[in-house]
Amino acid sequence: MQDELRQKAQKALDKSASFGEEIDFNSFNAKEKVHLYLDNLVDLPDEEKKDMLIAGVDVSEKERTGTFIQEDNSVIHASALQDGLEVLNIGEALEKYDWLHDYYWNAVQIDADKYTAKVGLEGESGYFVRALPGVKAVYPVQACMFIGQEGLLQSVHNIIIAEEGSELHLITGCTTGRHVESGMHIGVSEIYVKKNAKLSFTMVHSWAEEVAVRPRTVTVVDDGGVFLSNYVCMRPARTVQMYPTTYLKGQGSVARYHSVLVGHPNTDLDVGSRVVLQGEGSRAEIIARSLTRGGRIVNRGHLVGEQEGVKGHLECRGLMLSPEGVIYAVPELEARVDGVELSHEAAVGKIDQEEIEYLMARGLSEDEATAMIVRGFLNVKVMGLPEELEAEVQKAIALSDESTL
Amino acid sequence: MLRVEDLHVAVGGKPILQGVNLHIKPGETHVLFGPNGSGKSTLLGAIIGFERYHITNGKIYFKGEDITSLSVHERAKLGIGIGFQRPPVLRGVSLGDLLKVTGSEENKVDELAESLHLQSFLERDVNDGFSGGEVKRSEMLQLLVQNPDFVLLDEPESGVDLENIALIGQSINQLLEKDGYCGDERCRRKLKEGRNKAGLIITHTGYILDYVPADLGHVLFDGKLSCTGLNPREMLGCIQKYGYADCTHCLA
Ligand SMILES: Nc1ncnc2c1ncn2[C@@H]1O[C@H](COP(=O)(O)OP(=O)(O)O)[C@@H](O)[C@H]1O
Ligand SMILES: [Mg+2]
Numbered sequence: 001m002q003d004e005l006r007q008k009a010q011k012a013l014d015k016s017a018s019f020g021e022e023i024d025f026n027s028f029n030a031k032e033k034v035h036l037y038l039d040n041l042v043d044l045p046d047e048e049k050k051d052m053l054i055a056g057v058d059v060s061e062k063e064r065t066g067t068f069i070q071e072d073n074s075v076i077h078a079s080a081l082q083d084g085l086e087v088l089n090i091g092e093a094l095e096k097y098d099w100l101h102d103y104y105w106n107a108v109q110i111d112a113d114k115y116t117a118k119v120g121l122e123g124e125s126g127y128f129v130r131a132l133p134g135v136k137a138v139y140p141v142q143a144c145m146f147i148g149q150e151g152l153l154q155s156v157h158n159i160i161i162a163e164e165g166s167e168l169h170l171i172t173g174c175t176t177g178r179h180v181e182s183g184m185h186i187g188v189s190e191i192y193v194k195k196n197a198k199l200s201f202t203m204v205h206s207w208a209e210e211v212a213v214r215p216r217t218v219t220v221v222d223d224g225g226v227f228l229s230n231y232v233c234m235r236p237a238r239t240v241q242m243y244p245t246t247y248l249k250g251q252g253s254v255a256r257y258h259s260v261l262v263g264h265p266n267t268d269l270d271v272g273s274r275v276v277l278q279g280e281g282s283r284a285e286i287i288a289r290s291l292t293r294g295g296r297i298v299n300r301g302h303l304v305g306e307q308e309g310v311k312g313h314l315e316c317r318g319l320m321l322s323p324e325g326v327i328y329a330v331p332e333l334e335a336r337v338d339g340v341e342l343s344h345e346a347a348v349g350k351i352d353q354e355e356i357e358y359l360m361a362r363g364l365s366e367d368e369a370t371a372m373i374v375r376g377f378l379n380v381k382v383m384g385l386p387e388e389l390e391a392e393v394q395k396a397i398a399l400s401d402e403s404t405l
Numbered sequence: 406m407l408r409v410e411d412l413h414v415a416v417g418g419k420p421i422l423q424g425v426n427l428h429i430k431p432g433e434t435h436v437l438f439g440p441n442g443s444g445k446s447t448l449l450g451a452i453i454g455f456e457r458y459h460i461t462n463g464k465i466y467f468k469g470e471d472i473t474s475l476s477v478h479e480r481a482k483l484g485i486g487i488g489f490q491r492p493p494v495l496r497g498v499s500l501g502d503l504l505k506v507t508g509s510e511e512n513k514v515d516e517l518a519e520s521l522h523l524q525s526f527l528e529r530d531v532n533d534g535f536s537g538g539e540v541k542r543s544e545m546l547q548l549l550v551q552n553p554d555f556v557l558l559d560e561p562e563s564g565v566d567l568e569n570i571a572l573i574g575q576s577i578n579q580l581l582e583k584d585g586y587c588g589d590e591r592c593r594r595k596l597k598e599g600r601n602k603a604g605l606i607i608t609h610t611g612y613i614l615d616y617v618p619a620d621l622g623h624v625l626f627d628g629k630l631s632c633t634g635l636n637p638r639e640m641l642g643c644i645q646k647y648g649y650a651d652c653t654h655c656l657a
Contacts, residue, residue, distance in 0.1 A: 352493060353456060353457075355493045357455050358492055358493055359495075360476065360477035361453055361481050361487050362481065362486075362503070362506075362507040363551060364506065365478050366476070368506070369478075372502075372503075373495065375498070376495055376498035376530070379496070381497075
């Protein structure tokens with residue numbers, strides 16, 4: 001079976017993705033160092049600790065229920081802090097659990113495009129995070145994908161399983177070391193939300209100017225399952241293209257995507273969210289906020305209704321903070337049967353001068369007023385992030401403000 | 406406190422104000438009447454400095470300083486406040502968060518919100534889904550927290566039900582330091598002498614004058630102030646009788 005997968009991957013190595021600039025793997029061929037496993041996170045270099053903190057990964061593990069860290073292509077830490085939660089290196093998990101092969105390259109097709117194929121051929125780093133049936137995690141599990149080496153291609157394959165009746169929260173922070181400018185990250189994530197389980201999945205991207213990013217994520221939700229996805233992309237990255245997709249297979253299953261995209265000059269973000277509503281009474285909501293200070297943002301959204309009576313809403317708002325940038329909103333609704341209720345609203349524009357002046361009349365300076373409106377627009381607080389992560393995200397948004405003023 | 410000299414203002418290239426002169430002393434409250442579209446909001450907007458109101462001629466002085474070319478923020482910092490006729494909605498910005506930034510002492514916010522029956526609104530986005538009356542009460546709350554020396558109020562009672570007009574009236578008095586209780590004329594005079602806060606209020610109906618004592622009225626007509634000098638309540642009666650254009654009949 002492994003051979004079969006490899007063959008499929010091999011054949012797809014030249015297969016272009018539907019969207020996004022074509023990336024040449026050869027421009028990221030730095031020879032990688034192997035990083036040693038660390039039992040104790042305190043032993044991480046201080047500089048790296050700080051870099052990871054920005055993406056929401058706190059090595060003190062305060063208010064976390066587990067930690068996974070991958071540096072370049074080495075897993076340097078994987079541990080769970082609550083009974084009933086598992087955090088393992090994916091390779092190790094595949095050896096431990098035979099049944100896991102049924103989940104492996106199941107939600108995501110290995111030959112979907114050249115990027116999935118590349119991950120399929122590169123090997124076995126990435127995380128396996130699982131909540132056992134009925135287990136409710138009190139705090140999030142944190143995972144960090146860290147590129148520490150210039151010009152490296154990082155390849156990741158993750159599997160998340162929230163077993164029946166469980167509750168799991170995951171924060172994945174993706175970032176580069178402070179001296180790294182260029183690199184590539186491909187991350188395949190296969191997510192399974194079982195019957196009546198609830199998973200919140202937050203991904204924070206905080207890359208560097210010359211990094212190319214191609215996540216490939218598919219989620220499958222069973223009866224009564226709830227999947228909440230948050231995505232924040234705040235720092236410049238040369239190109240990010242992703243279109244995570246959720247299949248609401250189960251009866252009464254729910255998905256909500258919330259994304260916040262900040263575009264900078266010379267960045268190209270092509271980010272979408274897609275939900276296929278298949279289960280009876282399933283519901284979906286996609287909320288996207290994009291803001292550009294000069295980069296190009298394509299914001300896609302796609303709701304597909306395949307079952308009578310399902311409901312979905314898509315809301316996409318874009319804010320232009322510079323005359324240079326481009327925001328291209330592409331909301332799509334697709335009804336495959338009669339009697340589905342799908343709607344969307346999209347709006348793209350610049351900050352309303354009247355709103356700025358309203359705040360200025362209350363004594364705020366123009367910059368303070370702008371920052372307040374931008375913060376309100378991005379509305380990160382509704383994501384329900386842990387306090388420090390929310391503070392980090394707000395700080396990053398504020399920093400990116402200063403850098404363009 | 407405020408002196409407006411020969412003010413000409415254009416909106417979208419169209420001249421609206423054509424030589425407005427106005428002098429408001431510390432402690433005084435003036436009232437501005439005028440037909441729809443006569444430029445009342447334009448005058449207030451020009452005084453606070455909103456971009457869309459282009460001052461083509463004339464000067465505005467506040468506390469002796471020429472503020473004609475200052476930004477809105479600088480004018481607010483000098484002590485001018487404004488209550489909007491139709492304020493914008495601020496998505497994602499809660500009223501409570503806004504008041505945290507604009508007020509000096511945080512603990513007063515809850516108390517003030519309570520007095521305007523707005524406690525439960527602190528969590529809500531500013532003006533988002535507020536009813537007409539709620540918008541006006543929220544404007545008053547914001548002004549009370551900001552506590553300006555000179556306040557511009559654009560139709561503070563429009564869309565407000567009778568019960569809430571009293572509430573708005575009270576908070577205007579609080580803002581203008583008119584809320585001390587006085588039984589006799591001497592006390593009222595003393596209170597007035599000690600007061601520095603001043604205001605300019607636009608009203609159509611005049612209902613607010615049942616609650617807020619005001620000193621002088623003006624009618625804005627044909628781009629200019631006319632009939633200046635009458636007691637606002639008498640002026641209202643006169644306008645009802647003769648109309649805006651002929652309010653000069655009453656001066657004689
Ligand atoms: N952008 C614009 N271009 C041209 N005229 C405008 C513009 N905005 C407002 N006006 C006009 O300015 C005049 C004064 O408006 P306003 O000050 O709001 O009146 P009031 O508050 O007295 O009812 C109105 O006739 C209005 O139509
Ligand atoms: Mg008006």
